Amino acid sequence: MKTLLLLLLNFLFLLSFSSAEQCGRQAGGALCPNNLCCSEYGWCGSTEAYCALPGCQSQCTPSGPPPPPPPPPGPPPPDPTGGLTDIITTSQFDDMLKHRNDAACPARGFYTYDAFITAAKYFPSFCNNGDTAARKKELSAFFGQTSHETTGGWPTAPDGPYAWGYCFKEEVSPSSDYCSPSGTWPCAPGKRYYGRGPMQLSWNYNYGQCGAAIGEDLLNNPDLVSNDPVISFKTAIWFWMTPQSPKPSCHAVINGQWQPSPADIAAGRVPGYGVTTDIINGGLECGHGPDPRVIDRIGFYQRYCGIFGVNTGDNLDCFNQRPFASFKSFLDAAIHLFLMHYKTRFKIEAYLNVNYRNFTNIFTEILDLN
Template identity: 65%
Template sequence: MRLCLCLWVLAFCILASDLGALADVRSLISKELFEQILKHRNDAACQAKGFCTYEAFVNAANSFGAFATTGDTKTRKREIAAFLAQTSHETTGGWATAPDGPYAWGYCFKQERGNPPDYCVANQQWPCAPGKKYYGRGPIQISYNYNYGPAGKAINYDLLKDPDAVANNATISFKTAFWFWMTPQSPKPSCHAVITGQWKPSTIDIQAGRVPGYGVTTNIINGGIECGKGSNAQMENRIGFYKRYCQILGVDPGRNLDCRNQRPFNA
């Protein structure tokens, strides 16, 4: 009886350990791989030098339990590659002849460059705070008060009052990107649902050319500018990052990587 109990406890501990590993993004992307993927983010020329740490990425990712824990190992690795690729495009400092190629320069910037406008629009639910600006910040370059508001609510931090936190606190910064990635915004599905295969296109989606694959995540993020217009540099840049990251993580990128023939969701 005692032996059976010990075996049961051992089995439970092993199962708990396996579940813990599945719930922690570190089981799929080590610090070494993270550094390889975002190779030049701490270059002296990068505004975000020293900001986007592996530890902040892990802490933020693990606060969204379904991220990189949905599906088989191949699917989970693709989600990591897709998230880092899309956010790398949004924050890239690369150029065509950059050292190690243009796709080794993700996360070079943490906020919109130049002198951006305030990105404040009238919204009763998410009103702008006096004197605050809601321009692009963080890995996903979250912008507008109607995004800062619900993102802040989701991560339990008042980003309407303190939007600068997205550029000053690395964990909060990553959390806003994961919020956008994991949250559907009708009629758009979430990027998470698309890249993990949970999203099933409707008849309308199919007629619009929106079929499962990485390309739909681009459509979700910036479809109005990049999708349904044939090949363009922005869309191809997103694909370039994704292919490189999939290669580093040892996973095939899958099909339907572009959105050249997809109509935007709001079109």
């Protein structure tokens, strides 16, 4: 048993060195490439575990790599012809989001077919890879995820729970301002960055990156996302299309461009709709068995695939997938634990957010071999 555990730790040690670069005081003051954060323990990454203060040593913003430069200005607002109109009609849009304009829905009258078509033209690759079936599958996946984010349905709702997507355009009773300290995307005075739009865009660093990409000052005007339906759809499509390390984009996953690494496969992350859920909210919904939120996302997706007559594909859930961030955080903590021989054990406990004794008992056995 001890030999097996020692081999496992050596594997984690080597894997960590191949997937992260040393930085900070552990590497002579070196900075991370691509503007990544340098963690307290000298490793590069873009998640909160790397970027949170006071532990983070340098480039301490949670936004990861700098955003790409804004694309050229899009075309003037077109009439709703061309673009995606060859794969989704007005009647299909209305059938998918059957109750979005119900009197009980706060977003009634906001989400329109024309606004969606106009926003989609800003992203030429969106739902535009592969044959017609592949394009409709991506469209179903996008609306499946965003419908869950904005659902107003309940189990016994008229026409079923999956006919009530796009009922909301703003987060209900937000628990915070969603403002994270950032030199790159500082919060504007008095502004709140709670969930808005089809993808419920949250946090100042997402508003900042998205605004730069679509040519809107969303840091100073976050309410644009809930007041302008075209901008609202653009933010959702931007999130769908944009990879944020270590996560791929939902677009790349659903159209087959993303291929899992050995580490992804070991973490249960294999191609399919389930990985898009992991990208969007894996830290809360994935990796702990069946979750009603994941099931709800799948229900919307299956309904929309049925409307378009396309196959859902395999691997729809993320019940047994480790979230992207937690896997890298685990490696970082495991290597640090090995090198430091528990000198910072209480920080490691907080870092992993697991029971310290259960985690370290295994490594105590290994270190006793030395």
